[in-house]
Amino acid sequence: MxxxxxxxxxxxxxxxxxxxxxxxxxxxxxxxxxxxxxxxxxxxxxxxxxxxxxxxxxxxxxxxxxxxxxxxxxxxxxxxLVQVVERDFPLLSPQEVNAAVKQTLHRPLVVVGGCIGTDAHTVGIDAILNIKGFAGEKGLEYYHELQVVNLGAQVTVPALVAAARDHHADAVLVSQVVTQRDAHLHNTREMSAAFREAYPRDRRPLLVVGGPRFDESMARDLGVDRIFGRGTTPGEVASYLVHRIVRKEAA
Missing domain, CATH: 3.30.30.60 (D-lysine 5,6-aminomutase beta subunit KamE, N-terminal domain)
Incomplete structure (x- = not known):
């Protein structure tokens, strides 16, 4: 039916x-x-x-x-008639993520994350990055083949770009909880534009944003590679990073 x-x-x-x-x-x-x-x-x-x-x-x-x-x-x-963004990558265990990164990159996969603009709500980014994790899963700090740099709250876009450069980030994770006057959309577009200007297209880190009020189908419109909505777990994010970064490197 x-x-x-x-x-x-x-x-x-x-x-x-x-x-x-x-x-x-x-x-x-x-x-x-x-x-x-x-x-x-x-x-x-x-x-x-x-x-x-x-x-x-x-x-x-x-x-x-x-x-x-x-x-x-x-x-x-x-x-x-319902259209959704289906997960197009397999879910991996922490052991599988670590093995894939070690065997392919031969170095840690670097992830820089934070909350940009005036957003001071770090619960979302901490749930993904901090070792305590979320929903019974350890955060990305638990993965010994991932190097995590958590910049915390109210990070300016220039500071985020600078941190990504300094740490040679493979991926940049941004959490946006504050949505008044579509602040999460404006901030994300500003961020993606800044990274496009700062990096050659083939060297730009993977841009991932998340938050409870994002529409996952808007990734292209916002200029990012992936949007994760409410309930996303660290394992999903880690598996996606392997899917996009490690598998691409192996190819």
């Missing part, structure tokens, strides 16, 4: 739940405004199942309200 409908209480009932914030004080008018928006979005019938004020840090008063709305939609989803 390729045609599906949302499920809430019973199969095929079309019930969905969504949350949003409106710039309005928390009262009955606010609840009515939320219902009006929900109906314009196609939920009919709709109900506000939760609403609460969001306090203003300056004076404790709130001009914003958070809502959770529950309702029925009539829209159908055709899964045959």
């Amino acid at each position: 390729t045609i599906i409908r949302p499920y809430g209480d019973t199969t095929g009932d079309g019930m969905v739940q969504l949350s949003f914030t409106l710039p309005i004080a928390h009262d009955k008018i606010a609840d009515g405004a939320a219902l009006q928006l929900a109906k314009k979005m196609g939920l009919d019938p709709a109900m506000v199942v939760h609403s609460r004020p969001i306090a203003d840090a300056r004076d404790g008063r709130s001009g914003f309200t958070f809502f959770v709305v529950y309702g029925r939609v009539t829209h159908l989803v055709d899964t045959s």
Whole structure:
């Protein structure tokens, strides 16, 4: 079956739940405004199942309200039309990654990573790079054939390019969590442009970005080699590096 409908209480009932914030004080008018928006979005019938004020840090008063709305939609989803970026490389164990790098490069594979722009959220980059890792997997620092340079947070693009040059990076990993006003997209385009200007095409390090709100299909548009979304593990990143760098060197 390729045609599906949302499920809430019973199969095929079309019930969905969504949350949003409106710039309005928390009262009955606010609840009515939320219902009006929900109906314009196609939920009919709709109900506000939760609403609460969001306090203003300056004076404790709130001009914003958070809502959770529950309702029925009539829209159908055709899964045959869904397009995703499939993993096109095998998942390798740390031992297989180390063996491939050692046998092919005969030197450590150098990875430089960090958060660029004003992004100070290092949880994502640390999950991939730090030895403690993520989801039960050790980070890239655990791989003895990988040399990892973690630049941390709020790294400028020129500083990232300079670090990549200084360490002769094979790959540059950038994490972007802050997405207000599409900052993650602007920062990524700025980074890719800087690397294209700083390196000859055949010597540029592999550019990899990750974050919870990236569209993995936008790699070409953003000028990078690969985008990893939420839930990515260190093993996936290490396997990709072997797929793109080590296998290319061997060829």
